[in-house]
Amino acid sequence: MSLEQSFRRLAIRSKPICQQCRRSFATSPATRQQSNATAAVADLFSSSASQSTNTATASRPTPSTTASTPSSESPTESPNFTLARSAIKLAGEARRLQVQRxxxxxxxxGWNRQDLERQAAHxxxxxxxxxxxHDLTSIEMAKWKKLRRRSKPKYDVVDQLNLKPIDLYKNFxxxxxxxxxxGRIKHSNETNLRPVNQRRMAKAxxxxxxxxxxxxSTHRHPEILRIENKTGARGY
Incomplete structure (x- = not known):
């Protein structure tokens, strides 16, 4: 084997090595930049964590200091509380101004007829x-508004007493x-009867x-009407 052939083999073998070297040289700055960036972020996090722990330990009062002097800061002096209080105050002032306006x-x-009719509707x-x-004022009308209506029965009377409405049609x-x-038949909301008993009562x-x-037309018994006709006193 001659020296020329051996040099050729060395040249052929060194080609992939050179490519790897070039690739490593080309990629080394990027990897170095990434490693530097991650290291900087890690340092930043570690420094912030150390600062927070230092401030927490510094702001944590000792038992002796808390026992000797009361805390100067109250919850009312916090910024969140002041913001909430100012927001509530602004809302109340806006509502009060709207009512006054x-x-x-x-x-x-001025008052018109519709206002008076709406006021006297109770x-x-x-x-x-x-x-x-004085009876037409809002104060007196509010008294009529608060009057309670006649309470409707809570139970079905027909079922409780075991009655047959069709047999009681003579009992006025x-x-x-x-x-x-x-002279109209009351609704089941007022009588509180079941649908079956409501139909039976309506039939009776x-x-x-x-x-x-x-x-x-008058919702009166004939005997009552006869007595009223004799005496001349009519209540309808």
Whole structure:
């Protein structure tokens, strides 16, 4: 083997080694930059953690100091509390200004008929009622608004007493309990009867009206009407 062939073999073998060297040289700055960046971030985190621990230990009071002197900072002096208090104050002032503005507009506009009708809608007026101007004020109307209605029964009377409404159509005192002042059958919301018993009671009331026990227009018993006709006193 000659020297020329051996040199050629060395040249051929050194080619991949040179490529690897070039590749390593080309990629080494990037990896070095990445390692430097990660090291810097790690140093930053470690320094911030050490600072937080130092501040926590410095701000932590000792038992002797807490026992000797009370804390100067109160929860009311925190920035979150002051922001919440200012927000509540602003909301209350805005609401109060709106109410005052509405009152001023109402006083400038004056009262009209619709306002008075809306105000007097709580009282059920009847023909012949005597009233004073003071009775039309909002204070008196609010009293009528607070009056409680007649409480409806909580139980089904027909089921509790085991009654048959169709057999009681002659008893006008029972029938009149389920008829309104205008001669109409009351709704089940007022009678609190089951649907079956409500239909039975309605059938008994219609039979009583058809027979003449309950007059359909006056919701009065004929005997009561006869007595009123004799005495001349009519309450309807």
């Amino acid at each position: 509405q009152l001023a507009l109402d006083t400038e506009r 009282r059920k007026w009847k023909a012949g009622d005597v009233y004073a101007p 005192s029972i029938m009149s309990e389920y008829v309104s002042e205008m 009331i219609r039979r009583a009206i058809g027979v003449g026990i309950l007059m359909p």
